[in-house]
Amino acid sequence: MTALPRVTTADQARADAGFHRALVELLYQAADDDLILAQRGAEWLGLVPHIEEDVAFSSITQDMTGHALALYQLLEELGEGQADHLAYFREPSAYRCAVLAERPNGEGTYLDSPRFDWAYTVVRQYVYQRFKRLRLEAMVKSRYQPLADLAEKMLREQFYHLYHWEVWMKQLTGRTEEAQRRMTEAWTRVLADAPSLSSLGPGEQEILSSGVLPWSLEKPFRQALEESARSYGLPAPNAWTMPEVNGRDGRHSPALPPMLEHMAEVYRIAPAGAW
Amino acid sequence: MSEERAQTAATTASTPAGGAFEPYLVFKQMEHRGPMESEYTVLAPNAEMALAMAQENFMRRQEAPYNLMVVRERDIVRLPEELRQALVRTMPRDYRSVPAYAHVARRWQELKLATGDDAPAPRR
């Protein structure tokens, strides 16, 4: 971490092609993760196992949507196009979200016979927020000052998100046999996708060497998951194998294209119009 | 973790076996439908005794509250200091505030809301 100067404005960033490319890549990853997982969260509205939790979960979903918006606005300043356009109107292959974020909540859809899996939702949210904490802590040290400033704000607000899911992890593990079985199963499924989160995609080298991120997230993330496994009595993550598609290179699971199609159903009626 | 810590703290502050005196928080409500305000605390063997002593310990002058309430202190769970960061709000939530919609009233004005020959007189 020596002497690379801070980049304080979008214009400066755009003047350095390599830096700009790496920065845009990372911003899409982070924005798309929040956008897509918040979309999964929005599908839960009104269907959560307890009314009070329905309300609390929705605040987290709103915050994540707000974080996505703030990140798309950074991309807008960097010349990528209007924020809503970025959220709603790209080809699926242009999205950089990790495959973990796009997995369905369970069987059925929120409109018809939802058979949503609360254990999977708790574990996925927990693991994502655990990862997001690490990514935000790294972003605070980014060479790109506007990102570092934003990450600082997001980090303070994200405290509640992780804490909230920590409580759920604690409350649903080690209680009943059924809950233990469901949580273990969910944990195993989430762990299989976890490497997709800390992957920085094909541009990883550039993201790190340009100082857009000061360090790789994989090692601290694996450590955090090992600690989690211990504290909640869940199987340790042993193999760290990248899932067949991880999302960071634009290749996604079959769940993403219909999800985006649905999300943009109304937007397409009057793109760039007022709603 | 915090919960456990609070529990431990309560247990250590707890009472000799048999003589179960514990602190109770006293709340007074000055008027019907008014807020319950925290007063001081009493040491009492149970809620009934706490109630019976509370008034003359803290309101023995002219004041006559509408009602009193006592709560055993160890039944109160507070957010511990290390978790109070959860209360911080840093990103804007203006989308759920009234001032963010000031343009709505302006647009109604522009649209000449009260036109039409059969508009009612305002009523209350």
Add this chain to the structure above:
Amino acid sequence: MRSVFDLPVEVDREDPRYQAFLDRIDRGEKIEADDWMPMDYRMQLVKLIAMHGISEIMGAFPEKEWVPRTPTLRRKLSLMAKVQDEVGHGQLLIRVAEDLIRPLGFTRDDLFNDLFAGRLKFHNVFHMPALNFADAALIGWLVDGAAIVTQRMLAQTSYAPYARALRRILAEERFHAFHGEDMAQTLAQGTPEQKAMLQDALNRWWDALLMFFGPPEHAGIKSNQDINIRYRIRSKTNEELRQEWLDKYVPQIRALGLQVPDETLHYDQAQGRWVYRHPDYSYLKNVIARNQGPRSQARLALRRAAFFDHAWVHEALAAQPLAAAGD
């Protein structure tokens, strides 16, 4: 399955506490949860407040159907916040109802079972489909507008915990009203297609909106209004509330260049009231109250899924830790 609504409602009018209670009501005093109250007052409150609370919860669905498709991120945030508030208002109200039935040995779960069994109703508007995004706008604008008119009246209620919940709800719904109007204005001033969506929604929702307030008093359909007014649970009639709503919203509808689907609608200056074509109120009794509306069963199925599929979550939360695992 046992239900709080099956309990006998007996009131001993010779009981001295009964007269004292009526005197309190007449003096305009407010009743608290732990005050003595006659059984018919308690049950009337349970019916009203549980229905109100359940309607907020069921009422989240028609708008929520459009949250994942809301076409800008800002609007998505505000619509999500608004739907979240509905669930939150349901929470406040259900809690008030729970406190009324707890002394009778009943809980929140019993209320949900009453909903599933068709013993506890939810408002007619939430049995209707939300076919396009403009329906979400219309709900925020006109359905919420109707709810605000009713709630403003109910906030004067003699039951203090309900009045307190309503005060908070009304404060939060100030944002809902502006938000709904904002959506309606934006669509009406948007592309021809956007405006047509809103007109289409208005056409489909008009009768349900009028029915929201219930049949007018002279129509002879049995209602609980007399007892409600004696106990000062409510202070205005269905028709008075409907007129207030028309006062506010007909001018807005016209200002947006939309057509009310009732060519007879006009304001009669001599009578000082709106004259309009009444919808067929028997629909409330014959279709809605039997949960046979267009979306009644589908939305109940969503609520059932939330309730029954997650029984394991409630069991786990209620259970003691299996061992010292994890500590």
